[in-house]
Amino acid sequence: MKIAVLPGDGIGPEITEQAVRVLRALSREGLRIEMETAPVGGAAVDATGDPLPESTLKVAQAADAILFGSVGGPKYDSLPRAQRPEQGLLRLRKHFDLYANLRPAIVYPELAHASTLKTEVVAGLDLLILRELTGDIYFGQPRGVRTTESGEREGFDTMRYTEREIRRIAHTAFRAARKRSLRVCSVDKANVLETTQFWRDVVTEVHREYEDVALSHMYVDNAAMQLIRNPKQFDVIVTGNMFGDILSDEASMLTGSIGMLPSASLNESSYGLYEPIHGSAPDIAGKDIANPLATILSAAMLLRYSLDQEEAATRIEQAVRKVLAQGFRTADIAEAGKRTVGTTEMGEAVIAAL
Ligand code: NAD
DSSP: OEEEEEEESTTHHHHHHHHHHHHHHHHHTTOOOEEEEOOOTHHHHHHHSOSSOHHHHHHHHTSSEEEEEEOOOGGGTTSOGGGSHHHHHHHHHHHTTOOEEEEEEEOOGGGGGGSSSOHHHHTTOEEEEEEEOSOGGGTOSSOEEEEOTTSOEEEEOOOOOOHHHHHHHHHHHHHHHHTTTSEEEEEEOTTTOHHHHHHHHHHHHHHTTOTTSEEEEEEHHHHHHHHHHOGGGOSEEEEOHHHHHHHHHHHHHHHOOGGGOEEEEEOTTSOEEEEESSOOOGGGTTTTOSOOHHHHHHHHHHHHHTSOOHHHHHHHHHHHHHHHHTTEEOGGGOOTTSEEOOHHHHHHHHHHHO
16 A cells, blocks of 8 residues: 655644654554655745646555645745645645545544633534535636626626535445444535535435435534534534535634644545645744644544555554643643643654554
């Protein structure tokens, strides 16, 4: 099994290095993985003038999954759009048709106080938001600004979902639920929007193939409220691109720490790009203080969803829980009475806990 490692910019190289060390530790114990590193984003612009050079795309194509750090930084902000570091990531999503964005929001008991919500509301939360990433009103045509017959200007976008697009994300949701607590909540606005009534109908049809999984439906306005009121009622939430954009950011704040949250973007053949949800954090790059746990947890998701190595994935997640229980904290989650460590030392603690 091959993993393409694309560290990127800012803290990207520091945090991916720790995830790679964790994977190497598992490989020493018999997990059969090979890793190849290639530049992406600003690092690739510096080396070749292109944020996604052909050579990097080849490394990614030859692999079963991508472990991605983060891209971007002030140095590249004035470049033409095609050369911006983020284009490297967007082109990878497009090239591999990464339509399913998985964002777990897990609140570790030791970090529950870091949330802006009451500890008892979030402690023990373990939620997976599954956002469709390549369709919906974000990509629907026609769109634009036009002048109406009465001479007034109007802006318009088009919400669209094909049956195929809904089916594949529904399958992903039910399969993900089978690796979790067997519950899916599909979020829509079926009371108002035709497209999302269709979404509800198709999700219900696909559900017939997954009778072991419980399916519920919820309107998006209610879901936004329920996520704050009682987030622990959810296991897997599946929703379209726009609702998912908003709800996944809302859910990430339940946990209170950006340095802890991994993500996956998958295509139909379980090829995936795995990355922390945070950016390249130029303000702390090169100081060995960034939290590597979101990237280490992204490596765990990679093992679970692209390489089907559930046991190895769980081992990494348990090791992360253990280091938190042992009191290791990076600066972003620092706490009086606990041991504040740097990026490298946190990586070492996870390996020791493995
Ligand atoms: P950011 O996520 O990089 O940083 C926001 C804040 O969180 C900063 O104070 C940072 O120090 C802190 N932070 C982030 N990750 C951390 C970690 N692992 N440990 C400790 N602290 C952490 O967001 P930003 O500052 O808005 O963006 C910086 C750059 O990253 C920009 O160029 C942006 O375009 C890019 N970006 C890239 C991605 C990606 O690669 N997927 C995502 C978002 C932003």
